[in-house]
Amino acid sequence: MNAPEPNPFTKKRDRIQILGLNRESMLKYFFGGNASLAIVVLSLICIFLAKEALQFFPSHHRGLQLYRLSGQEFVDYLEDESRQHKKAAGYLARAYYGEINASSKREQGLLVAYEELSERLERETSKEALLFNTTFENLLDLQFEIEDSESEEDGAESFDIEAAKAEVTALTTRLEERRRTLRERKTDALKDPGMRELDSPISLSETEFQNIAEAIITTDPDAEDDAPHIQELNRTIDDKKAAAEAEYQDLFTQLEAFRAAGRPLDELIGPLRDHARTTKERAVAAETLRKGKEALLAGAENARDPERRAEFLADAEAIELEEVPYDELNQIFYDNIDAHHAVTSQMMRDLEQLGSQVVASGQTTIAQTNLSRFREELPELLTMLGETNDKLKAWRHDTPFPFLPSVLAFFTGKDWVTNSSWHDFYGFLPLFTGSILISLIALIVTVPFSVGAAIYVNQIAGWREQNLIKPVVEFIQAIPSIVLGFFGIAVLGTTLREVSQLEWLAWVPGFPMQERLNVLNAGLLLAFMAIPTVFTLAEDALNNVPRSFTEGSLALGATKVQTILRIVVPGALSGIIAAILLGFGRIIGETMVVLLVAGGSISLPDFSEGIGVITQPVHTMTGIIAQETGEVDQGSIHYRALFLLGMVLFSISLLINYSAQKIVFKYQLAR
Amino acid sequence: MLLENPNSSLMETPSLEEDAVHTSPSDSGESAPIIDIEGVDFHYGKSKALSDITLAIPEKQVTAFIGPSGCGKSTLLRCLNRMNDLIEGAQISKGVIRILGTDIYDPTVDPIELRKHVGMVFQKSNPFPKTIYDNVAYGLRVGGLTDKHGLDEIVERSLRSAALWDETKDRLKDNAMGLSGGQQQRLCIARAIAVQPKIILMDEPCSALDPIATMRIEKLISELKSDYTIVIVTHNMQQASRVSDRTALFYLGELVEEGTTEQIFQNPDKKETEDYISGRFG
Numbered sequence: 001m002n003a004p005e006p007n008p009f010t011k012k013r014d015r016i017q018i019l020g021l022n023r024e025s026m027l028k029y030f031f032g033g034n035a036s037l038a039i040v041v042l043s044l045i046c047i048f049l050a051k052e053a054l055q056f057f058p059s060h061h062r063g064l065q066l067y068r069l070s071g072q073e074f075v076d077y078l079e080d081e082s083r084q085h086k087k088a089a090g091y092l093a094r095a096y097y098g099e100i101n102a103s104s105k106r107e108q109g110l111l112v113a114y115e116e117l118s119e120r121l122e123r124e125t126s127k128e129a130l131l132f133n134t135t136f137e138n139l140l141d142l143q144f145e146i147e148d149s150e151s152e153e154d155g156a157e158s159f160d161i162e163a164a165k166a167e168v169t170a171l172t173t174r175l176e177e178r179r180r181t182l183r184e185r186k187t188d189a190l191k192d193p194g195m196r197e198l199d200s201p202i203s204l205s206e207t208e209f210q211n212i213a214e215a216i217i218t219t220d221p222d223a224e225d226d227a228p229h230i231q232e233l234n235r236t237i238d239d240k241k242a243a244a245e246a247e248y249q250d251l252f253t254q255l256e257a258f259r260a261a262g263r264p265l266d267e268l269i270g271p272l273r274d275h276a277r278t279t280k281e282r283a284v285a286a287e288t289l290r291k292g293k294e295a296l297l298a299g300a301e302n303a304r305d306p307e308r309r310a311e312f313l314a315d316a317e318a319i320e321l322e323e324v325p326y327d328e329l330n331q332i333f334y335d336n337i338d339a340h341h342a343v344t345s346q347m348m349r350d351l352e353q354l355g356s357q358v359v360a361s362g363q364t365t366i367a368q369t370n371l372s373r374f375r376e377e378l379p380e381l382l383t384m385l386g387e388t389n390d391k392l393k394a395w396r397h398d399t400p401f402p403f404l405p406s407v408l409a410f411f412t413g414k415d416w417v418t419n420s421s422w423h424d425f426y427g428f429l430p431l432f433t434g435s436i437l438i439s440l441i442a443l444i445v446t447v448p449f450s451v452g453a454a455i456y457v458n459q460i461a462g463w464r465e466q467n468l469i470k471p472v473v474e475f476i477q478a479i480p481s482i483v484l485g486f487f488g489i490a491v492l493g494t495t496l497r498e499v500s501q502l503e504w505l506a507w508v509p510g511f512p513m514q515e516r517l518n519v520l521n522a523g524l525l526l527a528f529m530a531i532p533t534v535f536t537l538a539e540d541a542l543n544n545v546p547r548s549f550t551e552g553s554l555a556l557g558a559t560k561v562q563t564i565l566r567i568v569v570p571g572a573l574s575g576i577i578a579a580i581l582l583g584f585g586r587i588i589g590e591t592m593v594v595l596l597v598a599g600g601s602i603s604l605p606d607f608s609e610g611i612g613v614i615t616q617p618v619h620t621m622t623g624i625i626a627q628e629t630g631e632v633d634q635g636s637i638h639y640r641a642l643f644l645l646g647m648v649l650f651s652i653s654l655l656i657n658y659s660a661q662k663i664v665f666k667y668q669l670a671r
Numbered sequence: 672m673l674l675e676n677p678n679s680s681l682m683e684t685p686s687l688e689e690d691a692v693h694t695s696p697s698d699s700g701e702s703a704p705i706i707d708i709e710g711v712d713f714h715y716g717k718s719k720a721l722s723d724i725t726l727a728i729p730e731k732q733v734t735a736f737i738g739p740s741g742c743g744k745s746t747l748l749r750c751l752n753r754m755n756d757l758i759e760g761a762q763i764s765k766g767v768i769r770i771l772g773t774d775i776y777d778p779t780v781d782p783i784e785l786r787k788h789v790g791m792v793f794q795k796s797n798p799f800p801k802t803i804y805d806n807v808a809y810g811l812r813v814g815g816l817t818d819k820h821g822l823d824e825i826v827e828r829s830l831r832s833a834a835l836w837d838e839t840k841d842r843l844k845d846n847a848m849g850l851s852g853g854q855q856q857r858l859c860i861a862r863a864i865a866v867q868p869k870i871i872l873m874d875e876p877c878s879a880l881d882p883i884a885t886m887r888i889e890k891l892i893s894e895l896k897s898d899y900t901i902v903i904v905t906h907n908m909q910q911a912s913r914v915s916d917r918t919a920l921f922y923l924g925e926l927v928e929e930g931t932t933e934q935i936f937q938n939p940d941k942k943e944t945e946d947y948i949s950g951r952f953g
Binding site for chain 2: 462463546548549551552553554555556557558559562566567570571
C-alpha cells in the first residue's frame with residue numbers, strides 16, 4: 001500500500017528534537033521558565049519574610065508577659081514618677097543656673113573674646129613665638145647647667161663657667177630683643193580691622209577691646225600668670241557669681257528641697273528594681289532550661305539508635321526544671337504599695353508647697369522659659385503621683401497580658417530599646433516617624449525641582465540644552481549613596497548648621513540647629529538622589545503628550561507657557577504623579593544615606609516646635625535594619641522585630657508601586 | 672468681524688488691524704486678496720521644500736491646495752500661520768507673505784497674535800482631553816476672556832456654526848474624547864472659529880473620516896465661506912472640485928497652476944495639470 005499523499009499544509013517535522021520538544025517549543029518553554037522563575041523567587045521572598053516577621057508577635061507577647069510576671073511593669077510605674085520628678089527638677093535647675101551665669105554674662109563674653117583673639121594672634125605670630133621659645137629654652141638649659149656645675153664642688157674641668165655666663169648674658173639680651181619683636185608683631189597684627197570681627201556673643205566697646213589687646217600683647221609665652229586684666233576679669237566673675245548665688249539663695253534652697261523630696265521615692269525604687277531584675281533573670285534562665293529539655297526530648301523521639309535515645313533521655317532527665325515562684329516573688333511589690341502611698345503623699349505635699357514658693361518669673365529669658373516649663377510639668381507630676389497608687393493597687397502580676405494589645409504595642413510603641421539589662425521594648429513609631437519625616441522633606445524638595453526641570457527640558461529647552469541637561473541629571477544617579485553620605489556629613493551638615501546660625505534666619509523654626517546630622521540634612525540628600533528618577537519619568541510622561549495637542553493649542557493663539565500649563569502638564573499629570581510615587585518609593589527604601597546622615601537617635605522626635613522638628617536627629621526603619629542585623633542572634637525576638645520592620649517597609653514599597661502602576665494604566669486608557 | 676474679536680485688544684501689532692480696515696474688500700467686483708504670497712522659498716534645514724511660490728488668495732472664498740504627497744502644499748499652509756516656527760531649522764529664505772497687507776514674518780509680528788486671526792484645523796482631529804465646552808472655550812480663555820456668560824454665548828454660536836450644537840448641547844460637560852471621529856473634527860472646527868479668525872486653514876481635514884462624515888464637513892465648509900476665508904489642503908480631487916472656488920496645484924515644491932476650480936478642472940492651461948487631474952500621475 002502506498003503511503004497517503006501528504007497534503008501541502010502538513011506540519012514539517014523539526015530535525016532537532018530533545019525530549020519530544022522541537023526548537024520552537026523549547027524556546028517557548030525557556031522564556032516561560034524565565035518568567036515563572038521571577039514569580040517563584042518573589043513568592044519565596046514573601047513567604048520567608050512573612051514567616052520570620054510574623055513570629056515576632058508571639059515572642060513579643062511572651063516578652064511582655066514576662067515583663068509583667070517579673071514585676072518590671074510595677075517598677076516602671078514608679079520609675080515614670082521618678083523620671084517626671086527629675087524632669088521638673090531639671091527645669092528648675094536650668095532656671096537657677098541661667099540666673100547665676102547671666103550675672104556675669106558680659107565678663108564671660110569678654111573672656112571668650114580674649115581667648116579667641118589670643119588664639120588668632122598665636123596663629124599670626126607663630127614664627128616669632130617659635131624663635132622666642134627656642135631662645136628661652138636655650139637660656140633655661142644653660143642656667144640649669146651652670147647651677148649644676150656650681151653645686152658640684154670642684155666642678156667639671158671641661159665646663160667653662162665664665163664662658164657660659166657670658167653666653168647667658170648674650171641669650172638674655174637676645175631674648176629681650178625677640179620679646180620686643182613678638183610684641184611689635186602682635187601690635188601690628190591687631191591693627192587689622194578683621195581682628196575685631198569676633199564670634200563672641202557680645203560686641204566689645206573700644207576700651208574693652210584695647211584692654212584685651214593690651215593683655216594679649218603683654219602676655220609673653222614665658223609668662224606664668226594671666227595678665228592682670230584677665231585675672232581681674234576672673235575675679236569679677238567669681239564675685240558676681242557669689243553675689244548672684246546670695247541673691248538667688250531662695251531659689252537654690254527650693255531647688256535642693258525639690259530634689260530632696262524625690263529621694264525617698266528613689267530609695268523605695270532601688271531595691272524593688274533589683275528584685276524585679278533578679279526575678280526576670282531567673283525566669284529567663286528557667287525558660288532557657290525548659291527549652292533545652294524540650295530539645296533533648298525531641299531529639300530522643302527522633303533518634304533511631306536506642307543507645308543515643310537513652311543518652312538523650314538521661315540528659316533530659318538530668319535537667320531539673322525550676323518553677324519560678326512568681327506569687328512568692330511578687331509579694332514584695334504588694335507589700336510596698338502602702339509604703340509607696342506614704343512616700344508619694346508626702347512628696348505631693350512637699351512639692352505643692354514648694355511649687356507655690358518658687359518665684360513667678362526670672363530675670364533672664366533662659367530662666368523665664370525654664371520656669372514656665374517647670375510650671376507646666378509640675379501639675380502633671382502631681383497628677384501622676386496621685387494616680388499611680390490606684391494603678392498599683394489594680395496591678396496583678398498574674399493577669400495575662402492580652403494578645404491584641406501586645407500587637408498594638410509594636411505599632412504604637414514609642415520606645416525602641418534593645419540589649420537592655422532591664423527590658424527590651426520594640427516600638428515602631430520612632431522609626432516610622434523618622435522615615436516619614438525624611439521622606440516628606442525629600443519629596444517637598446524633589447517635586448518642584450525635578451518636575452520643573454523636566455518641563456523645561458521637554459518643552460522649553462533647545463536640543464543643545466537638552467543634550468547637556470539630561471545626561472547631567474541622569475549622571476547624579478551614578479553617585480554611590482555612601483559617597484553622598486560622606487558629602488552630607490562633611491559638607492552639607494556643617495554648611496547647614498552655619499547657615500542656621502545666621503542671625504537674620506533665626507525666625508526659621510528649628511534654627512539655629514543643635515545637630516549637624518538631622519532630618520533636614522538627610523532629606524536634602526535623598527531629594528538629590530530622587531531627582532534623577534522623578535525627572536526622567538516625568539520627562540517621559542511629558543514626552544508622551546501627543547504633539548497634536550501642543551499644535552492645536554498653539555494654533556488657537558495660546559502662548560508657549562499657556563500651552564504648557566493648560567495642555568501639556570494636565571495631559572501628563574498622571575504620569576508625573578506616578579513618577580513622584582516611584583521617587584517616593586526610592587526615598588523611603590534608601591538606607592546608606594539615612595544611616596550616615598539622619599543622626600541615629602532612636603526616640604520619637606519632639607513635635608512641640610512644629611516644623612522645627614526637621615532639625616532633630618532621627619533613626620529610620622531602613623537604617624535600624626542595616627545597623628542592628630549584624631549583631632542579633634538568629635531567631636531571637638530582636639531578629640524577628642527587624643524582619644517585621646522589613647516587612648512593613650516591603651508593604652509600603654509594594655503599595656507605592658502598585659498605586660503608581662494603577663495611575664499610569666488609567667492614564668493610558670484616557671489616550 | 673475683526674473689531675468684534677474679543678482678543679483684538681491684546682494685539683501687539685496694531686498695523687495688522689489697521690491694515691485690515693484699509694484693505695477690507697470693496698463691495699463691488701473682484702475682492703482684493705487677503706493672503707498675498709510673493710516669490711516664497713522655504714527650507715527645512717538645507718533641503719528646499721518650496722521654491723518661488725507666488726499666489727494670491729481672495730477673501731471669503733475656499734481655496735484648495737492639491738498635489739501629490741511631498742509637493743509642499745502642507746508646508747505652504749503651515750507658513751500662513753507660522754506653525755513652521757516650531758520646527759527647528761525651518762525658515763522662509765526668500766519672498767514675502769502678506770496677510771491683510773502685513774508681512775507676517777516681520778519681526779514686529781507676534782505669531783501668537785497672528786494665529787488668533789489665522790485658525791487651523793489639522794489632518795488628524797486633535798481635541799484636547801477636556802470637556803466639549805472647555806475645548807471650544809480654550810482659545811477664548813487663553814485670550815483672556817473669563818466672563819462666563821460671554822463664554823457660554825460664543826461656545827453655543829461656534830458649535831452651531833460647526834453644525835455640532837444639536838448633537839452636543841446635552842453633553843457639553845462630557846469628555847471630547849468620547850465623540851466620534853467626524854464629530855471630533857467638527858469640534859476642532861468649532862474650536863477654531865470660536866476665536867473668530869479671518870482665515871481658517873484646513874490640513875486634509877477629512878482624510879481620516881468616512882464618506883458620510885466627510886460629506887458633513889464639506890457641507891460645513893461651504894456654509895462657513897460666507898464668513899471666513901478658507902484654505903484647504905486635500906488629496907482628494909473630487910473634494911477639491913466640490914468645495915473650492917479656486918484651486919492651486921503644487922508639484923515638487925513648485926506652484927504648477929492656479930485659477931478658479933472650474934477652469935483648473937475643465938480647461939487647464941498646463942499639460943501637467945491635466946495629467947494630474949485625470950489621474951495619470953500623482
